Amino acid sequence: MKAFHCQCGQAVFFDSSHCINCNSILGFDPVELEMRSLAQHGGPFFSDASGRQYRLCRNRIDYAVCNWLVPAGDDAQLCMACEFNRMIVNLAEPVNVRRWQRFETAKKRLFFTLLRLGVPLANGFDDPRDGLLFDFIEDQRSNPGQHPESFVNTGFHGGVITINALEADDSMRERVKSEMNETYRTLLGHLRHEAGHYYWPLLDADPDMRAQFSVTFGDPERDYQAALAAHYANGPSQGWRDHYISAYASAHPSEDWAETWGHYLHIYDALETAANSGAIDRSPDSVDIDTRISIWQRLSVALNELNRSSGLADAYPFVLNSAVAAKFRFVDEVIRRLRQRSPAAAGH
Ligand SMILES: [Zn+2]
Ligand SMILES: [Zn+2]
Ligand SMILES: [Zn+2]
Known part of the structure; x- marks a missing residue:
């Protein structure tokens, strides 16, 4: 990961949304791979000191789970990374918003590295043949009685990476880790691994x-x-x-x-x-x-x-x-x- 700074000089982080020193709104520009310090300038638009203009991702406005920016000239509601989501957990359950936020943080760190490496990264809506999508979903273990699936496997199939919401829950993930006698199990590790299943066939x-x-x-x-x-x-x-x-x-x-x-x-x-x-x-x-x-x-x-x-x-x-x-x-x-x-x- 790169080191990021607010325009005031304060060190900030990849998932920061505000500067703790000058209180600027922060957002990540996925085209330039840079953090921007922003001021609102009318309606949905924000700009940095150099005059670059952006909008906030809809998932930030509605749920505070994303800090990536949408270029002002782009009419998308979601940032490029959130556009890869096909299904997400039921947000009527407050615990699921926190799990989703962890998922987004890990997914964006994966995307940052993929963008740094310069490998193709298209979502499956824009590119149904070669694109990638994510399902972040529950099963009966995390939501008994509510969810039809008794057991959702984390895995990759047909262009879709599926992550069981349990993997974004520290206590539940630690339990599986100890049951399976693993030394290492992280949400980010799962995402990186599943991305490997996507990229090998993509190479053709x-x-x-x-x-x-x-x-x-x-x-x-x-x-x-x-x-x-x-x-x-x-x-x-x-x-x-x-x-x-x-x-x-x-x-x-x-x-x-x-x-x-x-x-x-x-x-x-x-x-x-x-x-x-x-x-x-x-x-x-x-x-x-x-x-x-x-x-x-x-x-x-x-x-x-x-x-x-x-x-x-x-x-x-x-x-x-x-x-x-x-x-x-x-x-x-x-x-x-x-x-x-x-x-x-x-x-x-
Ligand atoms: Zn600042
Ligand atoms: Zn987003
Ligand atoms: Zn695998």
């Missing part, structure tokens, strides 16, 4: 690249249901740490791909944050993937030690060995190719 890889996928992760056509059933019944194979970034990655080649993709985004975002805060002296886009991995190995060990000093669990409980590094190189190549397909490639 050539035969060489498909062959390379199989060499790197295994045969993606392997029976998925059987592999997942075996994973949940028997747990990961012994020695999975020698080959996979996580136990779940060992369940199936497609899951290995999505896990690796998710970690690639995680590391990119974390290194960008570290560079912008002065903790490291090189930004991730100025170094190759191998250098990125070695910087992250050192930094993540320091992060884990800092967390232990605070009595907390490790911030990054994963090991990047040479087998995993080869998978990161493959993701890096896929991103390079996706960037070439992106109409916005010239902008970033």
